[in-house]
Amino acid sequence: MLGRATLMGTAAAAGLPLVSGAAEGLKETPATSGKLKVIVTGGHPGDPEYGCGGTIALYSDAGHQVVILYLNKGEWSENPSYDPGPVREAEARKACQILKARAAFAGQIDAKAIVDAAHYEQFHALIEAERPDVVFTQWPVDNHRDHRAVSMLTFDAWLRMGKKFALYYYEVSNGEDTVQFAPTHYVDITGTESRKRSACYAHASQAPDKFYALQELVTRMRGIESGHKYAEGYIHHVQSPDFALPWASR
């Protein structure tokens, strides 16, 4: 979702950024004093907020550090003379401000996600430098290749780091993007849904009326499944630790 990208689309003319040095916003800031370090990775600005915004707000409110790592800045446009990247980056930073998270960008290009040895290496280095306790990423069965790409890159980093951080998958724009998602864990976001909504609406260039309506249906359904008004659903990787999502019910 939110990428506006189709496989036929052409991004604004832009070459592959240098793999090293293209990322922004990441730094080594390990969590201290029992606080968790949380990373949420997503293909485009907006994906983490739509999938996990309520949970991110819960983490922030509890004093945990959250980094939202976007694979790209949403540069794709039907108009080759217009680069929406700067607008979408500003929207992402505003959304992160609302959720009290830090924005980071991996430096890839919208609709041109690359998953190869060099990019696995780069993404692993970004994740490792943050020393996360828990990482959320997009479910890999998804109709958008950027979503699949960020999921693969994140999963590979988790393997490379010895499966030591908790790994959860999230859902976005079910049916359009995420497909075949059956949560193992639920988080009651009734108390933070309004901030999630604000963070999603910070992506004003991306038709939030349309996309939030769909996402709200999803959070209502996950709420029905788990006995809350609104809930976010996650799939926990069975081989990862399961200590880092303190609000989860099953």
Ligand SMILES: [Zn+2]
């Ligand atoms: Zn997306």
